[in-house]
Amino acid sequence: MAAFVPPLASFAVTGTGGGGCRCAYRHRPSPVCALRPPTPLLGASSFASPFFRPEGMSGAAAATLDCPLVASTADPTFPLARSELSAAGVRSVLLSRPTTLGALGVDGLGPDATAVEVSMRIRRGKGGHLVRGKVATRAKAVCDRCCGSFEADVEGRFEVLLTSREARPGDAPVDLLEEGEMGAADVEEQAFPTGLTSVDLGGHVHDAVCLGVPTKLLCGADCPGVDVSDVDGVTVSKGDATGGRVRIPARGNAWGQQPVVEDDDYLDDEGEPLLAEAMAALKRRMQKRG
Structure with missing residues (x-):
């Protein structure tokens, strides 16, 4: 629930026709400044601004501004x-x-x-x-x-x-x-x-x-x-003719990192022995630990 706060100050609005103020808290759910100019704003005018203080905004925070809810009076x-x-x-x-x-x-x-x-x-x-x-x-x-x-x-x-x-x-x-x-x-x-x-x-x-x-x-x-060029001597380019990604050699790349094999043929008939060998090696390591 927004708490009504009496006017704390007056502020000046400049510009023909009175561009109006831009409220610093206009994104909050509470109502914002309700301006009450005594006359239509032409040129430079000053008037008091009654406003609703958004919930959670302290009186001290409000008092730090010339007009509690005015961020700018620019054009x-x-x-x-x-x-x-x-x-x-x-x-x-x-x-x-x-x-x-x-x-x-x-x-x-x-x-x-x-x-x-x-x-x-x-x-x-x-x-x-x-x-x-x-x-x-x-x-x-x-x-x-x-x-x-x-x-x-x-x-x-x-x-x-x-x-x-x-x-x-x-x-x-x-x-x-x-x-x-x-x-x-x-x-x-x-x-x-x-x-x-x-x-x-x-x-x-x-x-x-x-x-x-x-x-x-x-x-x-x-x-x-x-485009990724010259990674371990292999060029991977956009629109590869095979429609897939090129396998990077298993010896590692120029930065000493272990490569990730990403080509689409990794698990085809040719690749199955590699997978079987890897699984067998993992099994042997597990047996040694046991």
């Missing part, structure tokens, strides 16, 4: 104007907008100018807007199988419930979901008070891109693997 990375959220007489809006990895602050996936396509379905209801989004881009990657460089498709999703009301302990969540859909408790909630003219979805888009990177990176489903 928004993916602003969405209130006018874009809904059209006259239309309850559901489809919106598509391009951005870049650099604009979102995503590092390590490619050049900053790499395009990211964001498509959203926005449903309007009493007390808020439900935003369901998809992101698509391509990232520089290294194949987990052959270690070659390639471009991987990255696709991710995000969902956020923009609520215009001021949350209070015990309030039921704004339910804009249809029957059979994910429950409201599973959708991230973000405050979007009526005094703000835009909301920043940059954090949600950023996370969707990062989480959309495949856990298994393969340049292709038929990737044969890495």
